């Protein structure tokens with residue numbers, strides 16, 4: 001970067017708080033939650049939601065367990081006003097849910113906002129005005145005391161109209177918007193001026209929301225600001241301190257978590273982080289981060305895919321594939337070593353030896369949020385033999401011997417590398433079959449008869465060898481030995497040795513078949529695995545021997 005271009009920037013100067021306490025705190029309980037999906041989220045959409053979409057998302061938020069939902073900005077448009085009225089008049093708001101509405105410090109807007117709430121059981125009126133030096137200078141062109149007057153006047157206009165909302169359990173909320181870029185002393189002064197009007201008490205608290213409207217510094221700076229406010233503001237016990245972070249520097253989650261350590265009680269944010277610019281903090285992430293620490297968030301994301309589907313349908317936004325918890329790929333391991341570790345960790349968990357979740361690379365159990373273990377493994381060119389073996393075993397019951405995994409892993413890697421994309425489980429199985437069980441050139445088995453007389457096994461086999469029929473016979477101390485003897489005696493192949501043989505059932509039910517694996521060493525030292533599947537347990541191993549020989553021949557031809 002040209003240094004001249006950097007000259008126009010200055011680092012944000014945080015406050016001095018050498019005895020800060022928040023770094024030594026830990027999170028022990030969930031905050032109060034408020035979803036601002038229908039307001040902050042909605043105002044950031046290229047096409048804002050219509051009433052039906054807002055209602056569907058509202059009902060989903062209720063099902064997730066949100067007890068405070070900012071439903072809109074009723075003075076901003078007819079749709080917003082009508083949505084409030086619909087919720088109230090049609091009884092869509094459960095008794096334990098409080099709707100929140102946002103308003104600026106302007107009398108006519110406050111008037112309309114109060115109108116929009118008549119008949120609600122519980123409501124929060126959220127007053128805001130911006131307080132940072134840039135906003136005071138550029139937007140308001142007013143001094144600190146003039147900006148303070150805006151807030152105080154707004155608070156009074158609301159106070160004067162509360163009698164019209166008798167029957168509604170009311171809470172009042174004030175936000176010094178752009179708090180994170182405001183001098184803390186001024187944020188305290190303006191907030192206390194609003195408190196002087198609303199007169200909160202420990203039993204009738206007001207919400208003081210301290211937004212990180214735009215991230216301008218590292219998250220520890222925001223935590224210092226929150227701790228400073230919690231320590232210095234008057235009548236702290238009459239306040240619910242609320243956080244509202246945006247994600248300009250991609251640290252909204254960190255800022256919120258550190259803000260909670262610093263003493264905040266409440267968190268505003270949106271599902272999946274939709275919101276102005278880079279978005280609001282994602283409440284799913286904050287809640288599931290608590291879940292990961294064994295803390296009940298009070299929110300229900302046990303079917304996260306369903307929540308995501310509604311969110312995407314209503315907002316038209318997409319959850320990116322790497323998005324924490326909800327993204328398509330977050331429970332998918334591509335690297336072989338990750339796949340192997342996950343496979344072992346899940347096996348250990350399923351054996352029930354552990355009571356505490358500690359599966360490598362899976363910080364939470366995907367099942368807790370309705371996602372499936374099956375999503376964990378896919379195969380791409382970075383997948384190792386462990387991942388390939390896991391997929392074949394978990395999806396198709398093909399349990400390759402360890403040595404065979406070492407042979408098949410690189411075959412898959414080369415193949416997927418050439419394709420330049422990841423492959424599905426079914427494609428992988430096709431590849432396995434092409435590589436092993438469907439090999440019939442130059443040797444294909446036509447017919448096999450075996451007898452066992454006093455431990456001597458005899459076999460008669462009819463083969464197609466390069467298209468020509470040959471019948472061979474041999475004997476040995478087992479079926480494989482008899483067949484190998486027949487092949488060598490009839491000089492169909494050079495002498496070779498069988499190094500290993502394994503077999504297991506693959507299908508349940510009546511026509512259960514078995515898969516046999518045979519490992520051979522040819523007389524030039526080459527080692528090849530073969531596999532054969534058949535319902536006749538005598539034929540499977542013979543097919544596996546031919547599969548290994550066919551692979552050896554193909555190797556010779558390629559060599």
Ligand code: KIV
Pocket residue numbers: 040102128175177178209211212213214244246
């Ligand atoms: O980001 C913000 O500061 C806001 C306020 C209105 C609370 O959305």
Ligand code: ZN
Pocket residue numbers: 040211213244246276280
């Ligand atoms: Zn916001």
